[in-house]
Amino acid sequence: MEYAKRRLSGAVSGRSTGHRRVMRGRMAEILEFRANQFNGVVIAPAELPADAEEFDENLAASIDQWSSDGYLTIWLEIPKVKSALIPKAIDRGFDFHHTGDDYILLTKRLVEGSNIPPFATHYIGIGGVVLTPERDLLVVREKFGVGGREPTLKLPGGALLAGEHLGRAVEREVLEETGVKAEFESIACFRQWHGYRYGKSDIYFVGKLRPLSKEIVMQTSEIQECLWMPVDDFIGSENISNFNKQIVRAALESDGIVQSFIEGFGGPDTREYFMPKHLIDGSGVVPFPSDLASFS
Structure with missing residues (x-):
């Protein structure tokens, strides 16, 4: 420079x-x-x-x-x-x-009306729908509720780190909070919330993951309860928020969009795209590599 x-x-x-x-x-x-x-x-x-x-x-x-x-x-x-x-x-x-x-x-x-773009306008978070073939859902109850309300069962998840891809972020959050290793598969849905914190908006993605282990090692500093729960019981419970029910339903009933990258528009180390799976056919939109270190 x-x-x-x-x-x-x-x-x-x-x-x-x-x-x-x-x-x-x-x-x-x-x-x-x-x-x-x-x-x-x-x-x-x-x-x-x-x-x-x-x-x-x-x-x-x-x-x-x-x-x-x-x-x-x-x-x-x-x-x-x-x-x-x-x-x-x-x-x-x-x-x-x-x-x-x-x-x-x-x-x-120096000239009145000149454009100065604002700094970052959003927080970004992601939650994980970790579901076994037996339809058991991994859920957590945090120690501290929002707005003084009693915490309810919800999905594990949290905020992205700077430079972190969505899939890696939700895998990390699930492992940190529950001790369960899981593999990211797709994005099921996302929510935008204006006025979230300090005048900024929030985008919350919901990822679908396949569990690679089942043993729970709970993060005691943030979580007070962690368990595998039949997903039908989760959706049918009166104690679960409708928001959490709907995002789990989205993961159950949709294939979502999968992580990919587009040739000629940056490598997967710095960019990621999410597309319907049927569009990933080798004609420019290609699967995201499992090992970024080997990408060249």
């Missing part, structure tokens, strides 16, 4: 361009940056000055220059170790966009 850096030449006023601005006996410099494909400025985080006053002077000069050059937006990533720069950016009109473990990203519109 290439960034550009240059000094201003001449004296700068608030709206002029191409001049030198002398700050405390030195020339202010344009912060190192690159232009993105949307005519926005992306400032190089590794090259930010450590001194807050120096940063403020350079940022002010840079904003003037980039405005004159016709750029639309500025993207400013500040590492945690340089967090003292954040108030200076706020004073220059930047807004918070999102944070990571060791950085914060701020943005500024």
